[in-house]
Amino acid sequence: MKYGGYTGKILTVDLSSATFGEFPVTDELAEGFLGGRGFAAKILYDELAPGIDPLGPDNKIIMVTGPATGTLVPTASRIGVGCKSPLTGAQSVSYMGGHFGAELKYAGWDGVLISGVAKGPVTLVIDDGAVSLRDASDLWGTDTRTTQELLAATLGRDFKFGAIGPAGENLVSYANFMHVQHAAGRGGIGAVFGSKNLKAVAVRGSGGLTMGTPTGAYIKGCRELHQIIMENPVRDAFRWVGTTGMLPHINEAVGLPYRNHRDDRAPDVSGIHSDEIAKYIKQYEACGGCDVICGSVVEFERRGRSYRSERIEHESVWALGPLCGVTDLPAIMEAGHWCDLLGMDTMSAGAAIAWAMEAQEHGLLSASDTGGLDFSFGNAGVLLEAVEAIASREGFGDVLARGSRGAARHLGRGEDLAMQVKGLDIAAYAPRAFTGMALNYATTSRGADHNKAFTVAAEFLGVLGDYDRYSLEGKPELVKSMQDSAAVIDSLIMCMFTVDLGISVDLYARSSNLPTGMELTAADVYLIGERINTVERLFNIREGFTRDDDRLPPRFAVEPAPSDEGGHTVDVTAVMDEYYAVRGWDARGVPAAPLLDRLGLEHAWSRDA
Amino acid sequence: MNYVEFHKDKCINCDLCSEVCSLHKLGRIQPSAAAIRVTRDPSPYLGERRCAVCDMAHDRACVDSCPEDALIFDESAGVIRFDAGACTGCLNCLDACPNVARDPLSGRIMICDLCDGSPLCVEWCPEHALTWEGRA
Numbered sequence: 001m002k003y004g005g006y007t008g009k010i011l012t013v014d015l016s017s018a019t020f021g022e023f024p025v026t027d028e029l030a031e032g033f034l035g036g037r038g039f040a041a042k043i044l045y046d047e048l049a050p051g052i053d054p055l056g057p058d059n060k061i062i063m064v065t066g067p068a069t070g071t072l073v074p075t076a077s078r079i080g081v082g083c084k085s086p087l088t089g090a091q092s093v094s095y096m097g098g099h100f101g102a103e104l105k106y107a108g109w110d111g112v113l114i115s116g117v118a119k120g121p122v123t124l125v126i127d128d129g130a131v132s133l134r135d136a137s138d139l140w141g142t143d144t145r146t147t148q149e150l151l152a153a154t155l156g157r158d159f160k161f162g163a164i165g166p167a168g169e170n171l172v173s174y175a176n177f178m179h180v181q182h183a184a185g186r187g188g189i190g191a192v193f194g195s196k197n198l199k200a201v202a203v204r205g206s207g208g209l210t211m212g213t214p215t216g217a218y219i220k221g222c223r224e225l226h227q228i229i230m231e232n233p234v235r236d237a238f239r240w241v242g243t244t245g246m247l248p249h250i251n252e253a254v255g256l257p258y259r260n261h262r263d264d265r266a267p268d269v270s271g272i273h274s275d276e277i278a279k280y281i282k283q284y285e286a287c288g289g290c291d292v293i294c295g296s297v298v299e300f301e302r303r304g305r306s307y308r309s310e311r312i313e314h315e316s317v318w319a320l321g322p323l324c325g326v327t328d329l330p331a332i333m334e335a336g337h338w339c340d341l342l343g344m345d346t347m348s349a350g351a352a353i354a355w356a357m358e359a360q361e362h363g364l365l366s367a368s369d370t371g372g373l374d375f376s377f378g379n380a381g382v383l384l385e386a387v388e389a390i391a392s393r394e395g396f397g398d399v400l401a402r403g404s405r406g407a408a409r410h411l412g413r414g415e416d417l418a419m420q421v422k423g424l425d426i427a428a429y430a431p432r433a434f435t436g437m438a439l440n441y442a443t444t445s446r447g448a449d450h451n452k453a454f455t456v457a458a459e460f461l462g463v464l465g466d467y468d469r470y471s472l473e474g475k476p477e478l479v480k481s482m483q484d485s486a487a488v489i490d491s492l493i494m495c496m497f498t499v500d501l502g503i504s505v506d507l508y509a510r511s512s513n514l515p516t517g518m519e520l521t522a523a524d525v526y527l528i529g530e531r532i533n534t535v536e537r538l539f540n541i542r543e544g545f546t547r548d549d550d551r552l553p554p555r556f557a558v559e560p561a562p563s564d565e566g567g568h569t570v571d572v573t574a575v576m577d578e579y580y581a582v583r584g585w586d587a588r589g590v591p592a593a594p595l596l597d598r599l600g601l602e603h604a605w606s607r608d609a
Numbered sequence: 610m611n612y613v614e615f616h617k618d619k620c621i622n623c624d625l626c627s628e629v630c631s632l633h634k635l636g637r638i639q640p641s642a643a644a645i646r647v648t649r650d651p652s653p654y655l656g657e658r659r660c661a662v663c664d665m666a667h668d669r670a671c672v673d674s675c676p677e678d679a680l681i682f683d684e685s686a687g688v689i690r691f692d693a694g695a696c697t698g699c700l701n702c703l704d705a706c707p708n709v710a711r712d713p714l715s716g717r718i719m720i721c722d723l724c725d726g727s728p729l730c731v732e733w734c735p736e737h738a739l740t741w742e743g744r745a
Binding site for chain 1: 621622637638640641
């Protein structure tokens with residue numbers, strides 16, 4: 001291909017026949033979809049037949065990097081892992097940092113498309129161009145850390161590893177795929193690995209990447225991007241406490257969902273303040289290519305057990321903490337640690353527990369339903385018990401392993417208490433306090449994902465404007481533009497934190513152009529992002545999603561948060577027509593012909609219409 | 610004599626040093642072939658960082674191991690120079706010193722040359738885990 005930054009090929013792995021192949025990354029694919037999330041959207045749309053069982057043999061896993069992955073572009077070490085989600089039935093791509101994505105590029109692959117089902121547990125080994133499947137019977141049942149350590153001892157310490165844990169093996173619908181303690185976390189990709197008997201992936205790359213810009217200019221251009229981040233004051237906040245610094249401020253603003261969103265403020269978060277978390281930090285860790293350094297290693301003890309683990313993140317400390325009414329930090333960190341090692345999303349795990357807590361309080365769950373587990377709000381002791389039961393699917397764990405909505409549907413009660421959209425649980429920014437987040441949660445293709453348009457930056461942090469966070473005025477345009485630019489960030493693949501660190505849309509264009517040699521403008525970035533969001537929408541429409549799926553749980557339109565003196569509620573249906581119109585979708589939420597024509601997608605759609 | 614010094618407790622394992630080194634020296638981003646490479650002990654979880662880069666201490670094991678004159682010590686710059694024309698590809702130097710790397714594509718032996726007095730890895734290190742030290 002004529003563009004730099006890419007390796008130009010995607011590995012194909014058929015687990016059923018244990019055969020391997022490849023297909024090229026064409027100039028047209030790069031121009032239309034850029035990489036990462038764009039490639040995943042296009043490939044999942046083309047490769048997955050409508051209506052397939054997400055945990056059946058016809059689902060596929062796409063692991064995909066972007067043109068900036070493993071280059072000097074700041075934060076671009078990430079990899080996306082996508083499939084049809086067993087949690088939502090929608091298309092879903094999860095992203096993780098670390099060093100796995102870059103290693104895959106150095107091995108010569110822009111991505112890996114995995115199909116079929118292996119006869120028994122296997123590890124996919126990618127050693128540059130040499131690809132093999134290795135018996136993983138001895139690894140089946142081990143946690144994600146043990147699996148990676150055993151593989152390192154066997155294959156070599158210069159490999160990079162990703163693995164599922166028991167939760168993925170047991171098809172927990174929000175199981176994840178872990179590299180070190182980085183998680184491709186949401187949407188249940190780990191269960192799809194489990195359904196395919198694919199326990200782990202090992203990759204080692206010794207090759208090189210050629211850039212589309214001459215070396216001297218390339219180094220200078222990347223250096224300028226790094227300097228912008230290094231000089232941004234927000235970097236210092238991430239640098240010391242990662243994402244956890246935000247929590248007290250969001251809580252003070254009555255924007256932190258508490259007790260399954262019954263309120264948006266916890267009475268006292270001093271025990272889980274970032275200053276408390278920081279006391280456990282032993283060393284700092286970055287992902288590849290990153291000078292933000294939001295990661296760190298902590299050491300802590302609880303009930304006589306000692307842990308050395310990744311410092312917990314904002315979303316995890318919230319979901320296993322205030323969302324469940326808990327502020328016992330070691331208990332939260334311990335539950336988060338075991339979510340990582342057993343291999344499940346901390347956010348959906350916390351949301352499922354919080355759902356059970358509210359359901360129990362409403363008398364919808366009895367002690368016999370829960371097998372004696374006490375799901376009282378604030379009961380820190382139940383966190384780890386529930387996480388272990390979910391991973392093994394023993395007793396009530398089998399119910400919660402279906403996610404909050406799935407649990408409610410399984411029992412036939414309490415669905416209004418499941419705080420989710422399309423099955424994906426709402427993140428740590430309260431819909432009633434940030435209406436842009438509410439509209440984003442309602443409309444993104446994979447459900448209530450905060451990273452698809454982090455409007456808090458524009459509604460609260462003052463980074464991208466100064467919007468009234470309670471009003472829906474102007475939010476359809478804001479949400480659309482942020483969703484479209486986020487799609488490109490996920491395609492390069494850069495870290496979403498760069499939005500808060502002075503990287504504007506112009507600079508995402510530059511971050512694309514430096515490695516590829518393209519000449520994209522900010523307008524091109526928005527256009528590519530719009531195309532990606534539209535193809536994701538088309539996938540979901542084909543799966544039977546309708547306007548009815550673009551809505552929040554009923555609570556938010558009728559119950560103000562008790563701590564909010566303004567008594568705000570949010571009803572995103574009031575602006576849904578406007579949002580669809582801004583998007584070029586018809587009143588049913590279906591992308592209309594003029595939009596498809598403008599995006600060059602009319603052929604793709606007419607094939608299925 | 611100057612050298613790049615590694616401070617393991619400051620390193621955050623971002624790999625920017627080996628990315629920029631390989632691009633500058635080879636015109637490709639290829640950390641495995643860089644003249645500086647950070648590795649780490651996997652145990653305990655995310656254990657100690659190590660850095661492979663010529664420390665210029667110069668027992669010159671690589672030079673001594675070379676049966677030809679492909680590796681020679683440049684006294685004026687205080688660094689080892691590689692002459693591709695003289696290299697037979699015996700790879701003795703790789704066995705002699707863990708700080709030596711090889712670009713598999715060109716066969717070039719990679720040893721830190723201090724970027725002619727302005728090491729890019731030092732400039733790019735966000736945490737000053739690499740510093741530019743003088744040694745008497």
